[in-house]
Every structure is written in C-alpha cells, then in structure tokens.
Amino acid sequence: MSRFLLVTPDTAYDRRFRAAVEGRIPGDVQTVFNASLPGTPDELLGRSIGEVPSVVLLGPGVAVEDALSLGAVFDVQRPEVSLVLVGPDDPALALAAMRAGFRDVVAVTADEVTLRVVLTRATDAADSRRRALPGAGASSAGTYANGHSSSRPDSRVIVVTSPKGGVGKTTLAANLAVGLGSIAPMNTIIVDLDVQFGDVAAALRLAPEHNLTDATTGPASQDALVLKTFLSVHPASIYALCTPSNPIEGERINAAQVTHLLDQLTGQFQYIVVDTAPGMGEHSLAALESATDVVFVTGMDVPGVRGMRKQMDLLNELGLVPQEVKVVVNAADRNNGLSVQDIEATIKHHVDLVIPRSKMAGYATNRGEPLLLHSPKDKASKKLRELVGMFDPDYTAPRKGNHRKAVGA
Structure with a gap:
C-alpha cells in the first residue's frame, strides 16, 4: 500500500x-x-x-x-x-x-x-x-525493474465486443471504465483497440498527446513506467489509451504488440477495459486471448442478435471465451417486436443486463461526457451502474428475471 x-x-x-x-x-x-x-x-x-x-x-x-x-x-x-x-x-x-x-x-x-x-x-x-x-x-505483482511485468492478482481485463457496429459498444465501454474508476480510482484504464476508427477519445472528450502506436513501440513497449507516461488522464480518475488520429497509422499495430501491451497493463492496473472494433479482427482476438472477462453487446434487432450467436459460437470453437461472460442488450425498446426471451433462445445464453433506450444517452455522447457523469439519475445510468457493480469484488448477483422488467418483456 x-x-x-x-x-x-x-x-x-x-x-x-x-x-x-x-x-x-x-x-x-x-x-x-x-x-x-x-x-x-x-x-x-x-x-x-x-x-x-x-x-x-x-x-x-x-x-x-x-x-x-x-x-x-x-x-x-x-x-x-x-x-x-x-x-x-x-x-x-x-x-x-x-x-x-x-x-x-x-x-x-x-x-x-x-x-x-x-x-x-x-x-x-x-x-x-x-x-x-x-x-x-521481483515483486509478486506489478513491474520488475527491467520493465517486464507480472500480473497483479486482482487485475481484470474486460473486453467489450460486438459483431456489428452501431450498438453503443464504445459508449458502454466508456461508462464502464468511468464507473470502475469510482471503485479503483487511478487504477482503471480504458484501451481503444479499434485501431482505425476508435472513438474512445471522443466519448471521453480527450485530446491525447500520445496514442496506441506510441505505447506499443519504442521505449514504452520496453518499460511499463515509461508506458504510463504515454497515457491520458480523465477527470473521473481513470487512464485512457486512445487510437491514432490517422487510420493508416493504426494498421502498424499488430496482434503481438496488443498482447504485450495488455501484459504490461495487467501489472499496473486493477481494471483494464478494452473497447474492440466490430467483428473479429486480429486485435480483438489478441485481446480476447488476454481477457479475464468479456462483455458481449447487442441491440434489440434480429441481425445483431444472430451476429452475436455466430460470434459466440466461433469464439467457443477457438477457446477464446473466458469463464466470466456478461451479455448486455443495449438501447432496448419494448415496442420493437423482439423480447429478451427471444434473444436468449437465439444466442443460447442468458441475458445479464438490459439497458433501456435513453434520449439522454445520445446527448451525453455528443457532448463527450459519459452518461454516468452527465445524467446519473437517468434510467439507463441506473442499469450502467448495475453493470459496473458486476465487476466489484463485493458484488452479489441479483435474482434472475429482474432484467426483463426493464423492457416489460
């Protein structure tokens, strides 16, 4: 301490x-x-x-x-x-x-x-x-003097993923990181692994001096202490590592570098929230190989749900699904003809959380301010806090079925 x-x-x-x-x-x-x-x-x-x-x-x-x-x-x-x-x-x-x-x-x-x-x-x-x-x-956790790292025993790599874009994945990841920052202040980081078109910087209204390319090359890749100086700091007491502004620059980052980066961060942080690109690219797969937890995100639409089923099946075949899995239905609407039970039957997995559609969510996103900070009393904020609580070491699972009440399923 x-x-x-x-x-x-x-x-x-x-x-x-x-x-x-x-x-x-x-x-x-x-x-x-x-x-x-x-x-x-x-x-x-x-x-x-x-x-x-x-x-x-x-x-x-x-x-x-x-x-x-x-x-x-x-x-x-x-x-x-x-x-x-x-x-x-x-x-x-x-x-x-x-x-x-x-x-x-x-x-x-x-x-x-x-x-x-x-x-x-x-x-x-x-x-x-x-x-x-x-x-x-060497310490039992953290960074050794020569820059190599060993994972902290309490470190969790939480990968937020979705097979399709437009489901609010980055918004959810940003809010999750901000919420975890209240549990582990200055001990939480969000990493943007959508290397070409990542929006974490916009979601948090950051103008980072350094980016993912800087962090995965040169001195930062050799020393975790140097790496920490390349991170951006958000007022919510979290760190952020954002993507380059030039999409071409992001393509210089390979899967091995992602694996090494996450290995460094697990020696430094309790929570590493990873926002991935839609689909199953090499960077996302590398992150899933290092994950302790995965959050699958879908909207309440048939193409998105079927895409999630395919994604989960593929990851299971590859052995890339960690023990801790959360399924989140985002921007849920009871009037779109699809129920939570329909989703569970399709993906063959229970839904852990349903976040209702919120007018304030889009407004907060456009302002670059996570909903948890912008509108903490909003109905969607309440559900986001439930998601954050699932990663609290003292979390107690609620009774099953409560999520259905969120959309009147």
Missing part, C-alpha cells in the same frame, strides 16, 4: 491535498506541520509513523534552498523513496529540483487530476526502485 508524507506548515494546502488523494489513490496520508527540514533523510522519515512512506512531498512553506539540499542527499541515501517538490510554477526551479534528485515537481496551484497523476507516477517509481535494490527481488 503506497503511503504519502507531506511536509508543510500550510494547513489549507494539507486539506486540499487530502481532498485530492484520500479515497482516490491507495494509501494513507501523514502530514508534518513543520517548515524546517532536518539534515538527513532518515531524520525526516523518522517523523512518520509506521512503515517508510513511498512518496515524500515537500510542500508550501518549506524553504526552497533547504529542500534542494535535502533532495540531493535523499537521492543517494534513500533512492527507494520518491521525493516530490510542491512549489511555484517556475521552469528554472523545476530544472534545479530534478537535477537535485527530486522525482517530480508539481505546482502548488495544480488541480486534483494533475496532482493524482504526479503521485501515481512517483509511487510507481518508488516501487520500481525498491524492487531493484539488492536482495529485494
């Missing part, structure tokens, strides 16, 4: 810091309300209670000169602890701090999302350095 030690006499900043961190990032916060710094790292760490913290933040009110002096010693004597400087937004100061050995610098005015990203990055660096210490060995 990561822990944070904040050193600052500024009680207002302490409250703001705790509001940004507690309940959002695993680990507790301790604060030393003292502006003076001791001469050695061990003296400072001795002010904390319990285990040695992973991240130490020197906050507002601490003399910059003293902070830089202590930082240089910290990097030598306690390299397994990440040191972060909180100060004015000054490039010259940031450069001096990084040279002194600080792991990162964050502006005192930084918003909550930026602060959580910096802390997550600093925690990852601390964990990596601890594993690299003599005698430390």
Whole structure:
C-alpha cells in the first residue's frame, strides 16, 4: 500500500491535498506541520509513523534552498523513496529540483487530476526502485525493474465486443471504465483497440498527446513506467489509451504488440477495459486471448442478435471465451417486436443486463461526457451502474428475471 508524507506548515494546502488523494489513490496520508527540514533523510522519515512512506512531498512553506539540499542527499541515501517538490510554477526551479534528485515537481496551484497523476507516477517509481535494490527481488505483482511485468492478482481485463457496429459498444465501454474508476480510482484504464476508427477519445472528450502506436513501440513497449507516461488522464480518475488520429497509422499495430501491451497493463492496473472494433479482427482476438472477462453487446434487432450467436459460437470453437461472460442488450425498446426471451433462445445464453433506450444517452455522447457523469439519475445510468457493480469484488448477483422488467418483456 503506497503511503504519502507531506511536509508543510500550510494547513489549507494539507486539506486540499487530502481532498485530492484520500479515497482516490491507495494509501494513507501523514502530514508534518513543520517548515524546517532536518539534515538527513532518515531524520525526516523518522517523523512518520509506521512503515517508510513511498512518496515524500515537500510542500508550501518549506524553504526552497533547504529542500534542494535535502533532495540531493535523499537521492543517494534513500533512492527507494520518491521525493516530490510542491512549489511555484517556475521552469528554472523545476530544472534545479530534478537535477537535485527530486522525482517530480508539481505546482502548488495544480488541480486534483494533475496532482493524482504526479503521485501515481512517483509511487510507481518508488516501487520500481525498491524492487531493484539488492536482495529485494521481483515483486509478486506489478513491474520488475527491467520493465517486464507480472500480473497483479486482482487485475481484470474486460473486453467489450460486438459483431456489428452501431450498438453503443464504445459508449458502454466508456461508462464502464468511468464507473470502475469510482471503485479503483487511478487504477482503471480504458484501451481503444479499434485501431482505425476508435472513438474512445471522443466519448471521453480527450485530446491525447500520445496514442496506441506510441505505447506499443519504442521505449514504452520496453518499460511499463515509461508506458504510463504515454497515457491520458480523465477527470473521473481513470487512464485512457486512445487510437491514432490517422487510420493508416493504426494498421502498424499488430496482434503481438496488443498482447504485450495488455501484459504490461495487467501489472499496473486493477481494471483494464478494452473497447474492440466490430467483428473479429486480429486485435480483438489478441485481446480476447488476454481477457479475464468479456462483455458481449447487442441491440434489440434480429441481425445483431444472430451476429452475436455466430460470434459466440466461433469464439467457443477457438477457446477464446473466458469463464466470466456478461451479455448486455443495449438501447432496448419494448415496442420493437423482439423480447429478451427471444434473444436468449437465439444466442443460447442468458441475458445479464438490459439497458433501456435513453434520449439522454445520445446527448451525453455528443457532448463527450459519459452518461454516468452527465445524467446519473437517468434510467439507463441506473442499469450502467448495475453493470459496473458486476465487476466489484463485493458484488452479489441479483435474482434472475429482474432484467426483463426493464423492457416489460
């Protein structure tokens, strides 16, 4: 469990810091309300209670000169602890701090999302350095010092798939990721594997600096810590890895790279939500090979349902259906002549969830805001929260038949 030690006499900043961190990032916060710094790292760490913290933040009110002096010693004597400087937004100061050995610098005015990203990055660096210490060995979960990864025991790769487009698959995947972010904040990522025409960036209203191609080639493919710097952050406390804006660039990504990417991410995240392209392309099959869970999505139309039946049959023949399977009927309408029972009879599998058609869903999608955030009281949002709950470790399955009430089947 990561822990944070904040050193600052500024009680207002302490409250703001705790509001940004507690309940959002695993680990507790301790604060030393003292502006003076001791001469050695061990003296400072001795002010904390319990285990040695992973991240130490020197906050507002601490003399910059003293902070830089202590930082240089910290990097030598306690390299397994990440040191972060909180100060004015000054490039010259940031450069001096990084040279002194600080792991990162964050502006005192930084918003909550930026602060959580910096802390997550600093925690990852601390964990990596601890594993690299003599005698430390590899961690049972996470990323080894050389960049190779081993899966976390609680990591789940949730592949959202459909044989046909236009069923709201990306919208569902985005809402699922946002919902899981409330269960595992900064520990959830959505990956867009529709490498040519993916819409996750639009669904989350993101303008990513880096994309899937960047993450699967070069340094990021060799080191999971580097990979994390290529991810986009959404205000809902989730990460996103989006597709390139140029469809041709997306075709450079092959199935082996997808497998390796997901292997890296399972060492870093509790939930990896994968939005796939319609159909059964090589990228989708590679994702399904790594999946712990699969969510099949269909609309309430005969071609879509028959397509799902074919897709499920094919995946069963290939041995690519994981033990955990969810079937979701999206944008359901009781007046279209097809019932839930008809769907179940066709696909030979029970329907786990029926999400009713919602006028607000399209409006929220056009705004680039997941329905769970835009209209949390909407009838479709209620069902989406049920889907999210199915992946909660404390989930208890409801009585069968409840989903039929959603459409009056």
